[in-house]
Amino acid sequence: MAFSSGNSAGPMADINVTPLVDVMLVLLIIFIITAPMMSHKVQVDLPQANLIQDPDSAEKRANPITIAVTEDGSLYWNDEPITKESMEARFATEAQKTPQPPLNLRGDRTTKMRVINEVAKIAQGQGMLDIGFVATKEQGQ
Numbered sequence: 001m002a003f004s005s006g007n008s009a010g011p012m013a014d015i016n017v018t019p020l021v022d023v024m025l026v027l028l029i030i031f032i033i034t035a036p037m038m039s040h041k042v043q044v045d046l047p048q049a050n051l052i053q054d055p056d057s058a059e060k061r062a063n064p065i066t067i068a069v070t071e072d073g074s075l076y077w078n079d080e081p082i083t084k085e086s087m088e089a090r091f092a093t094e095a096q097k098t099p100q101p102p103l104n105l106r107g108d109r110t111t112k113m114r115v116i117n118e119v120a121k122i123a124q125g126q127g128m129l130d131i132g133f134v135a136t137k138e139q140g141q
Contacts, residue, residue, distance in 0.1 A: 062097060062099055062100065062101035062102075063101060064101055064102040064103070064104050065077065065078065065094060065101050065102070065103050065104065066078050066079070066104045066106060066134070067087070067103065067104070067105050067106070067119055067123075068106045068107075069105070069106070069107045069108070069111050069115055069116055069119060070108055070111065071108045071110045071111050073111075073115050075087055075119070077090065084118075084122070087119075087122065088122050088125075088126060091122060091123050091126035091127075091128055092126045092127070094128065095126050095127030095128050095129075096127075100128070100129055100130065101130075102130040102131075102132060103123055103128050103130060103131045103132065104132050104133075104134045105119060105120060105131065105132070105133050105134065106133075106134040107133075116133075
């Protein structure tokens, strides 16, 4: 803040613009130097995305397989009871299909993770590639 000398009643409250101009000139020089560096020297021919959905692809897509594991270790293949041995055989046949159906694993809240991990390892061992875990969002969140 600059103080005037003389007969004026109070201090001068003018803003000193010189530091502001100095900073702006430095920024201008930086942008002038860096702007040419921002252009890409190597031209790459990028592929074009095809966003149009093929109506036949929905028909080709297989329905997902849902394996439910209860707290006591019971297994259900699309809501039908199944044993581990027959589940392994069905995984082998489903893994051979084209396109391969996705596998969704559901477990009770109190199911041991060890049991769900065993089912996932059996599915991977038989050639299932798309394995997902299903969870529900808690109420109030």
